[in-house]
Amino acid sequence: MTSFFLPLSRPPPYLDHMSAEPLLQVRDLSVTFRTGDRETIAARGVSYDLAPGEVLAVVGESGSGKSVTALALTRLLPPAPGCVVRGSVRLAGQELLGLPEDAMAKVRGGSIAYVFQEPGSSLNPVYTIGFQIGEAISLHRPEIRDVGAEVVRALREVRINEPERVAGQYPHELSGGMQQRAMIAMALACDPKILVADEPTTALDVTIQKEIMDLLGRLRRERGMSIILITHNFGIVANFADKVQVMWKGEIVEQGAVADIMRAQAHPYTKALIACIPRLGQRRRRLTTLSAELKVSA
């Protein structure tokens, strides 16, 4: 496998002692939605470990449960009777699922931060970028006096030119790539241990996608931050992640080291999913599609 994202050509040194204790330990996590007397199991039996500085890619189609599982880590889902989360999520030894709401609010954004697919709809259109990042900072790090300076520092860290000017701008004044950088700056402002990036580049062009992925790679290297990367782009998985998890109908059907899974897929779904993708320079007459029994939805 040739390396594409420059900073990650070698496993970073802090991965050497990663066997010690996982940062995040997820065991038998399940998410059930209830509407009336109907129950829908969105995810079940999800178990994995995430080491500090590790990048875990989660792949699967819409409706496979990959986003719901990531949101369930911090219970970022509807409240109890409508949505039930079971199992165990331990962050550095602390069980998260039983936490009261105020303690969970500190974990959310504080230890585990999220970046979503559409930066345009995740940012509040009526506040400036600086205000929104500042809000996150004053919420999670009340000890910081000069929030304005911290905002500028956060924007500079994601390589935004003229951070002072951008801080005063509104989301609609920025391009998609810049908005996503601002979202990442906001997520990182509270120095999270884990960044959950849910399709962070799906709405962006390939060149901007490369910039954002390079940025995430650099941040991971510099901060030793772990990343849970939800994507359906196998090119990104192959070049960016250490481990990959394939979800299908709410369950993990296959997981392991990226190099192993890209070389040989054990589950027919993984195999079929990779076969669907058109690849540059390998023109075929027809694209392969999933067989009926492997399809998630109609």
Added chain:
Amino acid sequence: MSSPEPLLEVRGLSVHYPGRAAWFFQKAAPKKAVDDISFVVPRGKTVGLVGESGSGKTTTGRAVIKLAPLTSGKILYQGQDIGALSNAAFLPWRKKIQMIFQDPYNSLNPRADILSILSEPLEIHFPGMTRADREARCAELLRSVQLPAEHLRRHPHEFSGGQRQRIGIARALAVQPELIICDEPVSALDVSVQAEVVNLLQDLQEQLGLTYLFIAHDLAVVEHVSDHILVMSKGRIVEQGPPAEILGNPREAYTKTLLAAVPRF
């Protein structure tokens, strides 16, 4: 590229939008969304149009179907200039040129059922059709995009993204067009659904002899479907040619940058 008859020929097309002046006495520089481009779309073939957001690829597609105002240039459809026609005079060409949009969630009226979504173009372009004929035609359209005809009474929210995109395709096919402008038709879909929709578009092309102008930013998808590729940057076509040449051996720096940004595996 020269052998088949050109169905569409675009000559020196420009679409400029008025710019915003920094001072009120200053003359505003126009925003050149599309700047003097020329290309040919042969009948029965697929011409792929790639470029980044803001490169002018969508505006080009929209200008062909008179959804964006031409500043200058000619749009020749089978040799006839359709760019300068009034909206009323353009109506017959709306029947020949249809469009498929990127976002299957926002391009279907959520309050209408599938029957009325598919009937609307028929009512406009085939006013003589009886209600029963229209219904039969709509059922046939759904079958042609591999959806069961019983779905006619359902509403868009009852369908998945891939199914909605199929409905969008059925709506475009309703008036029996010759040319379809596909504006990022698969970029919002999962890879498996994307493969199904791409195959469907290719099957329909073969069965109905359709011509496509296929706008997308996914180079691998464009390579797969296209007979000829146009690369746009900043409103201009920087490079064009057969897929193997453009993507296998690009000459322009911009095309090389685009290709280098695609993560391989």
